[in-house]
Amino acid sequence: MSLGDIPIQLEVGGLTGSAPAVLREIAYLLERLTRYGEAGSIDLHGLPLSPADRRWLLDQLGRGEIEIALEIGGGSRIVETAYPGVWWVAHDNEQGVRTSEFIEVTLIPDLVPAHPDDVESGLKNLKSRISDLS
Amino acid sequence: MSLGDIPIQLEVGGLTGSAPAVLREIAYLLERLTRYGEAGSIDLHGLPLSPADRRWLLDQLGRGEIEIALEIGGGSRIVETAYPGVWWVAHDNEQGVRTSEFIEVTLIPDLVPAHPDDVESGLKNLKSRISDLS
Numbered sequence: 130m131s132l133g134d135i136p137i138q139l140e141v142g143g144l145t146g147s148a149p150a151v152l153r154e155i156a157y158l159l160e161r162l163t164r165y166g167e168a169g170s171i172d173l174h175g176l177p178l179s180p181a182d183r184r185w186l187l188d189q190l191g192r193g194e195i196e197i198a199l200e201i202g203g204g205s206r207i208v209e210t211a212y213p214g215v216w217w218v219a220h221d222n223e224q225g226v227r228t229s230e231f232i233e234v235t236l237i238p239d240l241v242p243a244h245p246d247d248v249e250s251g252l253k254n255l256k257s258r259i260s261d262l263s
Numbered sequence: 264m265s266l267g268d269i270p271i272q273l274e275v276g277g278l279t280g281s282a283p284a285v286l287r288e289i290a291y292l293l294e295r296l297t298r299y300g301e302a303g304s305i306d307l308h309g310l311p312l313s314p315a316d317r318r319w320l321l322d323q324l325g326r327g328e329i330e331i332a333l334e335i336g337g338g339s340r341i342v343e344t345a346y347p348g349v350w351w352v353a354h355d356n357e358q359g360v361r362t363s364e365f366i367e368v369t370l371i372p373d374l375v376p377a378h379p380d381d382v383e384s385g386l387k388n389l390k391s392r393i394s395d396l397s
Contacts, residue, residue, distance in 0.1 A: 149393070149397075152389070152393055152396075153393055155389065156386065156390055159389065160386060162382060163379065163382055163383050163386060195331065195332070195333050195374075196331070196333075197329065197330070197331045197375075198330045199330075212385040212386070212389050213378065213385045214377040214381075214385065236377045236382070237371055237376045238375075240329075241329065241375055243347040243348040243370045243371075247347035247348075248296060248297055248347045248348035251293070251345070251348065252293045252294060254346070255286070255289065256290055258323065259283070259286055259287055259290055262286075263283075
């Protein structure tokens with residue numbers, strides 16, 4: 130066996146070197162958000178991140194004050210990072226399998242606001258419930 | 264002992280009759296939200312609600328898809344009701360004592376959006392972290 134047979138070890142502790150690029154992309158999106166008010170996102174499942182990269186990234190981003198749980202066709206979790214406006218968004222399917230994972234860079238995560246149409250139909254239901262009471 | 268000595272029982276199962284008024288106030292605020300886009304809130308601690316009233320109200324409002332936990336000087340919990348745009352908001356102090364409880368009628372609960380100033384100072388921190396990496 131010669132040295133040439135040993136696979137080249139590009140990873141340091143499982144890190145591939147991709148994660149810092151994600152951090153720079155986040156900074157670029159935050160810059161766009163503050164300058165132009167434009168939101169953006171990064172699809173983490175579309176990137177060649179190793180589990181170690183993912184841990185490194187989570188560690189760099191830290192935790193903020195807000196955590197949001199949603200029950201919409203499976204479960205979703207939106208966790209504010211230590212950088213306001215940067216949210217870690219994960220969706221699981223009804224079997225509990227992680228189906229997507231994004232970094233969302235925005236003032237308000239997409240899934241949170243109530244939709245005006247839903248508010249209106251809810252109001253109709255509430256009125257009919259109230260009239261049933263009396 | 265005559266009938267006149269028996270205290271008049273105004274409560275039915277602990278209900279004081281105040282809770283339906285809160286439900287009508289919520290419908291009024293939802294109407295304002297849909298018509299004029301104006302948000303509103305009801306301070307539940309400022310109302311003479313019995314524990315039974317509170318349970319009745321929670322039961323009438325039901326549960327929606329979103330639950331938000333915030334760690335800001337104690338803990339806060341924002342729970343979407345079954346009526347989109349109607350949120351049950353409770354704050355606890357650092358000793359875990361419930362200090363306030365509101366119904367918020369709004370598309371986006373007040374505490375959720377990131378503040379532009381915080382986003383900007385976070386971006387500065389992120390940039391300096393990135394430059395430390397290289």
